[in-house]
Amino acid sequence: MKIYIQAAAHISNQEPYSDKWFDTPIVYNQRYIRSIEPDYTEFIAPTQARRMGKILKRALATALKTIQETGVENPEAIITGTGLGCIENTEKFLTAMIHNDEKFLPPTFFMQSTHNTISSLIAVHLKCHGYNSTYSHRGTSFDSALLDAFVQFQLGEIETAMVNGHDELTPDYFNMLEKIDYWKQGEVNETILRKADSQGSFAGECSISLMLGNTLSEKTLCQFRDIEMFYKPDEQQFGKILERFLNRNQLEMNDIDAVVVGINGDKENDEIYQNFGETFFDKNPLIWYKHIFGESYTVSGIGVYVAATILQRKTIPKHLLYKAGTKTEQIRNILVYNHFQNKDHSLILLSAC
């Protein structure tokens, strides 16, 4: 059984739906960048769009884009990861409730506040009666959605799946996370993020939709070979998990042509990647992406998309190279390694078709 990433669509701080970021990324110096909104009329009627919050518009548009790309109109599973869900509508309902003393509340914001609104909106739009689920597990929300899809492919339950990662970041939530040191102070640039001598990263928003399927087409980005999630590993445990993971795919670290990591400029976050990296993948090139796309709970989905694009284009652009490796062969296999607060970790293996 083989699983492929057949298409990917994103709305982020880079040009929507496009992979221009691969050659000429937009570079920001501010520490809070919201997504570039596309013209939604291509996919959503204006009357419908007016009733939808930002995250829902982005979710529906990216979903429909992957459908347009693949022709898969009825995915057998729709699975979304979201760290905060529809936080804009949640805040609207919450502030109205507080300010109006629980009176005269309109139902719409509540109806569109639950995390599963995203997956269900897509299902309602597509009339998809298949498997439908939502994960909200901090920085591994997207990874969880991907794991769910993977095991269903393995069990032969599905042959296609749409896996999404969506997070919007409102100014209020940015400010709240600011108070608990999620963001850097002042200007942010690549040099500061590389240095990683202080807490915090820079804030982005993430909308990514991947279409997975077990058939290969001309447009297919790459093969999705395996995923593993694990909790708070020490160095020895990490080594064992990595070895077992590679072994079961008949690979060793030497076969891995690049490791995509979630380095984001936060001291504690990056130390984990640095330490494990020095011990276990010192010779492999390290690729980062959060310095371009910013940090958000589901940005690991962008990490997978970045890796898939590299495998399709068969080259690593210089601006994504965090550290060059000693090997410069062709790009066949990429390992995407993600962790959140050194609690939840994931390994995702992608290979060229």
Added chain:
Amino acid sequence: MTNQILITGMGIVTGLGIGKQETLNALRQKRSAVGKLKYLQTIHDEFPTAEVPLSNNDMYRLLQIDENEVYPRTALLGRIALKEALEEAQINEKRPKRIAFISGTTVGGMDKSEQYYIDFLTNDTKNTYIEAHDCGATTDLIAKQYNGKFDVMTTISTACSSAANAIILGANLIKTGRVDAAVVGGSESLSKFHFNGFNTLMILDKEPCRPFDETRSGLNLGEGAAFVVIESEQSAKKRNVMPLCELTGYANTCDAFHQTATSPEGEGAYLAMKKALIKSNLEAKDIDYINAHGTGTPNNDETEGAAIMRVFNENIPPISSIKAFTGHTTSAAGSVESVISILSIQYNFIPVNLNFSRKMESVSFTPATEMKTEKELKHVLTNSFGFGGNDSACIFSKIESR
């Protein structure tokens, strides 16, 4: 790969009390937990609700948590249920090789966020609660005292079917050999946020709820948490633990109709039950009891009833909703009602459908009002439906019944 998924432990807390025994006692004594609000501060206290009869302080003491630690109510409830489930499955003494923890919630830390939201934005006195707001943070807190015990953790948020979907993911992880066991379920406390939300949808009843009754006019909210330990047959044998029953079928489907209403023919519900039956290799006539979602809203019971009639035709077994006992425990409902379904198999009784008086005109059946069973309960189907048309069903079977 393994085929048999066994249940080797479970834990529960709802308005009915702490633990399986108190739950069982209340069900057998037909004692509802629905009553007047005591702990949640809301102006809408005219709605009957089923609160867990413990304040947050009570739970801090019960769990011996330091008062300076930050625990939303959902995490406190989750810890109580998790402790009981792990004890029954003897996880602490005899650890399975690899074990997952999968919890469902939607409220997460909202009970604190709604209290301190203004503080979050205007001063720095309540910042420690910010990190506890999201759903995943709740799962972290529930599992915190077992630091490192779980090999993998995640959180599902599909509104009122969250806990059922946690069971499904856990089963799939076991079937693919990724883990040997999984602790699965959900936790949800009341919050002013969703209390008001449900109120704006005009689906709360000012009287005790009456599932599958012609006079039903809405649901009563409840709160609680429940976890079940599911495990491969090999792992249970190796650990020498006694299985309580088997998870034979499950399915997750989508109604794909509307954000907060269900399709008239109950397509999602129909497909969930149908697919769960197929997975279990059982026929409709093999099901001995349906533990319905049965919220008591006109919409849910009408469409769930229609879907049940489509699946079961003339073989409709006894049906009841326990929502009039526990209230609607939202994200925890799937596991709360799974635990109750398993209890019904273990003790061979039907948890009755309280407050029933008048048959619904649109359905052919009346809900069960007698605990006595005509035949031994071997296979029980439990439904769990959520906003957004997230419909799931699970089938639990008595061991050696297949």
